[in-house]
Amino acid sequence: MTRHAGFKLLIVDDHAHNLFTLRTLIETHMDFTVLEASSGQEAIDRTHEHPDIDLIILDVQMPDMDGFQTASLLKLRKRTRDIPIIFLTAAFKSEEFQQQGFAVGAADYLLKPIEDNQLLNKISTYFRLIEKERELNRTLERKVAERTRQLAEAQHYLENILTHMGEALLVLEPDGTIKLTNPAARRMLGYDSEDLRGMSIGDVFEEEGDEQAGAFMGTWLEALIRTGALSRIEARFIARDGRRVPILFSRTAVKDNAGDISDIICIAKNMTGYVRVEEGAEPIMHRTAHEVFQENG
Numbered sequence: 001m002t003r004h005a006g007f008k009l010l011i012v013d014d015h016a017h018n019l020f021t022l023r024t025l026i027e028t029h030m031d032f033t034v035l036e037a038s039s040g041q042e043a044i045d046r047t048h049e050h051p052d053i054d055l056i057i058l059d060v061q062m063p064d065m066d067g068f069q070t071a072s073l074l075k076l077r078k079r080t081r082d083i084p085i086i087f088l089t090a091a092f093k094s095e096e097f098q099q100q101g102f103a104v105g106a107a108d109y110l111l112k113p114i115e116d117n118q119l120l121n122k123i124s125t126y127f128r129l130i131e132k133e134r135e136l137n138r139t140l141e142r143k144v145a146e147r148t149r150q151l152a153e154a155q156h157y158l159e160n161i162l163t164h165m166g167e168a169l170l171v172l173e174p175d176g177t178i179k180l181t182n183p184a185a186r187r188m189l190g191y192d193s194e195d196l197r198g199m200s201i202g203d204v205f206e207e208e209g210d211e212q213a214g215a216f217m218g219t220w221l222e223a224l225i226r227t228g229a230l231s232r233i234e235a236r237f238i239a240r241d242g243r244r245v246p247i248l249f250s251r252t253a254v255k256d257n258a259g260d261i262s263d264i265i266c267i268a269k270n271m272t273g274y275v276r277v278e279e280g281a282e283p284i285m286h287r288t289a290h291e292v293f294q295e296n297g
Contacts, residue, residue, distance in 0.1 A: 007032035007127050008052055012043040012070070013059040013088070022057065022114075029120055032127075040065030044073055047080045055126050060089040060101075068104050075105040084126050088112055168237075168247070172264040176201045179263075188247075188270055190240035201266070206244075207235045237268065246271040 009032060011022045019036050026034055035050060037043035040062055047053055056074070060067035067087055074080040087101045090112035101109050107126070110119060162169060168185035170178055181189075181196050189196065189204050196204070237245040247268040254263040 007054045007130070008035065008050060009033070009055050009057065009123065010035045010037060010043065010046055010050075010053050011057045012037045012040070012062075012067070014038050014062040015059075018059070022119075025116055025119070026123070030123070039063075040067070040070030040073075043070055047074065047077075047083070051079055053080075053083055054130055055123065056083055056085045057123075058085050058087055060087050068100060071101075071104045071106060081105070084108075084130075086110060086122060086126075088114065166269075168266075168268040168270070170196075170201065170266040170268075172201055172266060174261045174264065176264075178204075185268070188239070188245055188268070189237055204238050205235060205249075206238060207233065235268075246274075 009026065011019060011026075011034065013019050013022070016038065019038065023034050023036065032054075035046055035053065037046050041064070043056070043058065058067045058070060062070075065073075067089075071085050071087075074083065074085070084107035085105060087106045087109035088111075089109065108122060110122065162182045165182060166184060168188045169180075169182040170185050171180035173179055178196050178199050178201060181193060186192060186196065191199075191204075231250040233249040233251070235247050235249045237247055239245055248271050249269075250267045252265045252267075253261045254265060256262040
């Protein structure tokens with residue numbers, strides 16, 4: 001028979017002889033820890049002293065607090081409510097007794113006089129179930145830990161990309177409110193992260209030839225809804241000190257499961273020092289949002 005080392009069993013009976021007999025039988029065949037209690041109150045005290053008890057064998061007929069009352073109190077406490085309880089009884093053998101025992105949280109019951117092999121098999125069965133549940137929990141914990149590690153690595157990888165990318169990145173709410181920026185954007189604009197969060201894109205951006213700076217967001221959204229992206233737009237960032245920084249700008253709409261725009265991703269390349277080439281090649285900055293909108297209109 002499996003000896004189930006590492007488990008802890010509490011036996012509860014108001015007769016010292018019964019406790020001795022149970023302990024001797026169990027310790028002869030199994031090598032887990034056996035605790036004793038001679039009353040319902042002592043059993044509850046033992047569970048306070050030993051919060052890692054795995055199984056309770058509980059006599060029903062006890063003075064002051066019987067097994068039913070003891071089990072009811074144990075099931076009220078979060079720490080002990082899930083400990084399996086096997087009732088022992090010599091007097092109650094009816095179906096009504098069984099139902100009462102199960103109603104107060106009994107997992108099983110045995111009749112006195114106890115048949116040795118039956119008791120040992122019951123204990124062994126419950127410990128095998130407990131060990132199986134623990135192994136499942138350990139497996140789940142390992143999977144959760146591995147998944148958490150993978151997510152942390154993926155997040156770190158993405159954060160590194162955003163931190164070291166040379167282009168400015170701004171993530172906007174659909175109404176144009178800035179919700180996220182990368183270091184390149186903050187360096188280009190001269191703001192820190194907290195200052196930019198919550199500002200409108202219109203506060204730090206103006207488009208070439210767009211004299212209605214407060215109205216361009218509506219054009220953006222309408223064009224983004226139609227195309228999903230607007231790229232290579234000639235524009236300027238308005239830095240904190242008032243400088244105009246020439247940029248080549250792209251905007252991409254991110255949609256949720258309902259098909260609505262949830263975020264607008266903006267990427268800007270600093271074009272300071274670049275020379276516009278108009279003849280014999282495509283210009284470096286060659287389209288405005290209004291032109292793209294007209295093309296898709």
